[in-house]
Amino acid sequence: MRRTPARRPTMKDIARRAGVSESAVSFALNDRPGVSAATRDRVRRVAEELGWQASTAARALSGEGSATVGLVLARPASTLGVESFFLQLVSGVQEALSRRRLGLLFQVVEDLDAECATYRRWWAEHRVDGVLVVDPCRDDPRPDLLDELGLPAVVIGSMTDDPAAEPPAHPGISNLWADDAAAMASIVGHLHGLGHRRITHIAGLPGLAHTRRRMRSLRAEAERRGLTEVASVTTDYSDAQGAEATRRVLARDRPPTALVFDNDVMAVAGLAAAAERGLSVPADLSIVAWDDSVLCRSTHPSMTALVRDTAAFGRHAAERLIALLDGEAAVRVQDDVPRLAPRGSTAPPR
Amino acid sequence: MRRTPARRPTMKDIARRAGVSESAVSFALNDRPGVSAATRDRVRRVAEELGWQASTAARALSGEGSATVGLVLARPASTLGVESFFLQLVSGVQEALSRRRLGLLFQVVEDLDAECATYRRWWAEHRVDGVLVVDPCRDDPRPDLLDELGLPAVVIGSMTDDPAAEPPAHPGISNLWADDAAAMASIVGHLHGLGHRRITHIAGLPGLAHTRRRMRSLRAEAERRGLTEVASVTTDYSDAQGAEATRRVLARDRPPTALVFDNDVMAVAGLAAAAERGLSVPADLSIVAWDDSVLCRSTHPSMTALVRDTAAFGRHAAERLIALLDGEAAVRVQDDVPRLAPRGSTAPPR
DNA sequence: GATGAAGACTAAAGCGCATTAGTTCGCGAC
DNA sequence: GTCGCGAACTAATGCGCTTTAGTCTTCATC
Structure with a gap:
């Protein structure tokens, strides 16, 4: 027998149980003025008891964003999973995101076109608040697209061939690269x-x-x-x-x-x-x-x-994205310089 | 100058433009009865023109689920990214999910407790419709938890030590394992x-x-x-x-x-x-x-x-999860038997 | 020609939350 | 003792979608 799955508690449940209105609950839980300290505490306690968590769907709908950032990997399946780079990067990204309870929506696609289509879809579906872009390439269409959509983004990796050249300015897009x-x-x-x-x-x-x-x-x-x-x-x-x-x-x-x-x-x-x-x-x-x-x-x-500390690289990138989501201006920064570790495979030539 | 980001079109926009009510639009786009073929086509065309995509947030809120499945990796960061197994698995998972436009919410955590907490949070937040569970272990608390939450899940890997033993039945949980x-x-x-x-x-x-x-x-x-x-x-x-x-x-x-x-x-x-x-x-x-x-x-x-074909393994697991989401019963199935590829590292003993 | 019923469509409610516009109450000020 | 005002709280609205309950039209039926 399948037990009837537990119902998710809502703010209404909290309101009833705490004997206040739904709005009061909202104020209390979001640290907004309008409730007394006593009520705030009581509401908090009840919410805790009930194991309440805000429904991201509802939050997103009332304009708060989806609490999710996206990451698309455009690589043919065959070349995937051979490098340790990505998982490490992602684990660092997670570290930064989880502090803010942001989710990571992950997608693997075949090519750049599919990647762009994914951004468009995510944007239209309200699925993500921002994205991390990897593997910047020549004449990359993604910064323009993301700017057009107004989707905050951090490009991971150098955006130009020439270290000296200024990349085109994209007001909503930060850039983080290794030297x-x-x-x-x-x-x-x-x-x-x-x-x-x-x-x-x-x-x-x-x-x-x-x-x-x-x-x-x-x-x-x-x-x-x-x-x-x-x-x-x-x-x-x-x-x-x-x-x-x-x-x-x-x-x-x-x-x-x-x-x-x-x-x-x-x-x-x-x-x-x-x-x-x-x-x-x-x-x-x-x-x-x-x-x-x-x-x-x-x-x-x-x-x-x-x-190089790939996880830290990912963490920094995620932090930049969070800053963008918080309304800070886009930045272009260089990450730590990698260090060469000499081991057994190099020696003077014969 | 930042261009004002494009506004996402909504069903209301479509309704206005097509000269029908919002409900008619909903019926048309979801292939429900209640509109004529002509209207359906017109609505569809307008939606196409506007580049409309249903807001997953709104959909989720009106009971349709979040169109997202979750995957948690409980591994200390240090041992992460050493094996190619996961990225390959994930790429297979994606393949199956993307056909149904399902997103993959990905999370890396430190340990099993954090993993369980993640499931609870995801459930309370309406973030996922189901999850894929990897690395089943002894006295695994996850199947019980997921069953309690009513969160459909596919456990990837054998759930019991003993090949002959029946694992405890979890009505909402499928199991897929390699032999x-x-x-x-x-x-x-x-x-x-x-x-x-x-x-x-x-x-x-x-x-x-x-x-x-x-x-x-x-x-x-x-x-x-x-x-x-x-x-x-x-x-x-x-x-x-x-x-x-x-x-x-x-x-x-x-x-x-x-x-x-x-x-x-x-x-x-x-x-x-x-x-x-x-x-x-x-x-x-x-x-x-x-x-x-x-x-x-x-x-x-x-x-x-x-x-073994890890990507296929992931694909099969995702397909099982989709079946669960479609209301099919949970199953326990064995995946393809891995094949031994003899190479240079084995020979008769001296 | 009145009666039904099916078909095409609209109106309205609800999902869970945030927010804005009230409402009530208590308290200091004159 | 009344007025005003801020604090504490409630009511109501909207977000974008689905869905149920209606409304109106048309067409077949006896």
Whole structure:
């Protein structure tokens, strides 16, 4: 026998039980003037007893917003779930959101168009008060769209290829990014310091702004140091393409002595690809992974990696969004600079 | 200048524009009788023009449910994002949900108590119509709670230690699980077939039902085959404890010749730990990983692993939940049996 | 040609909350 | 002793939608 599910208590129940009107209950629970301290306490106690929680639906309807923020991930299903980045980011986001009892509406879609459609739908359905946008890309349509809808948003990641360029102003949109240029500089510095002069960067998706930014930073840094045999190749972030790219660049006439991978998964795949070729890491080839994870620490040798606190990054982004929801102005801020953790996969070239 | 955000069109707008009453609009848009085909079409066209979408808040308030399902992950932040399992599961879940325009409300919490509190809150706030529950454990308080709240749910994973035992009936709760017994049997069969007689199972969290189920299945299978030197040890799924457990069991007098790890991360860590001891895989030690991933395919040698379609698993779970929401009865079904993919990490013992 | 009934549509209520406009009461001020 | 005023509280309205109860028209029925 299914027990009849408990009925959710409403403000009316509280009102009846506390012997006051519904409005008084509303005032009491929302800390608005209009009730005495005694009544406020009594109402609070009754609400507590009944286990009352405001219905977000009703709240949303009376103009208070939905107490929810959205996050859309536009990645083909195949490349999903390979990186630890997102779950960590999300866990940080949660941390900040839960303090304010905000929910996180999560959606995985195939592509950018579907992502935009999702925003439109969420907006029309009153589902979210704001959104977190990841993977900014070239000619990104999302900031304009979100601005048009009046949906507060925080873009996570650099919005421009060029570190120096000002991104177009979007009044309702904050931007938080990691300093890719400094990070790339520290990687190149580490490798160059070890004596490497031929470095290849196995990058991620070419459409993403941060990919372009990293590539640009790499070129700039190489130029500054007078390194001429430095290049980037792009991939889709998958282990397959990471391995494939590794094989390709290692097959060249003058193969690189060091590889920089744009994520942990590709770095590990690259390590295996090098082993296939009979190359020993780090003796014959040095490898650096952008973003640390268990993967990087579990390989043999363990992976020199760019460590950043992804959860904190997510937390900061969520805090920015909360600030926007509270009516503060949009900001553009740079997050902490990632730190390079040298491990076993990098050494002087042979 | 911030443009004034576009106002969301409501049914009233449609009604005015189509020259009918709001009720007629509601009937038309919901395919209810009470309007002529002509009116229905006209209303539909106007709604389309205006880009109208029903406000989920208003819908929820008038008893239609919130068009949202919830998923809580109770894991300390530290162990989060190490496995690819969850994102893959979620992407499958999405696939099924998005067909019905259901949103996924996602929450990461520290422990089971917080998870239960989340369910209570969601229920009281009318936030979700149903939930997906992962990581069922011993004396799990969640099914009872969800039943009490009348919140439809699908439990993902086996709810009992004993494959033969009937779990307590929860009328509003479906259960979907992978056949751990069969999977364990195939692993033991593979290893025994290669000639291994001393097998140690490096299991996951001892509190989880599926951990206990796997351990039980291992014992049963060993008994059936007359293997006496077979055992399980439990861990917290982390690479650290995986490595630590590996070192411990390999230091025994009669160390095992084969190890079975409950996740990919520990298997890789175990591989490294074996290498430290000077053991060569698979010559001196065979290793099997439960759940395949990039990691398993990227090690050297590549890892013999239990392959299952996690995204499909998530999709099936979400479909079960949708069935519950549609008023169908709860079911208990077993999902596809995982398949063992023999790779380089297993071979006959020396 | 009066009677019913079905069909197309409108009016109104209600969901749970916030909010605005009253209403009542007590108390200090003149 | 009356007036005024603020504090404490209630009544009523609206948010956007669904749904039930009506109203009005038309058309078949005996």
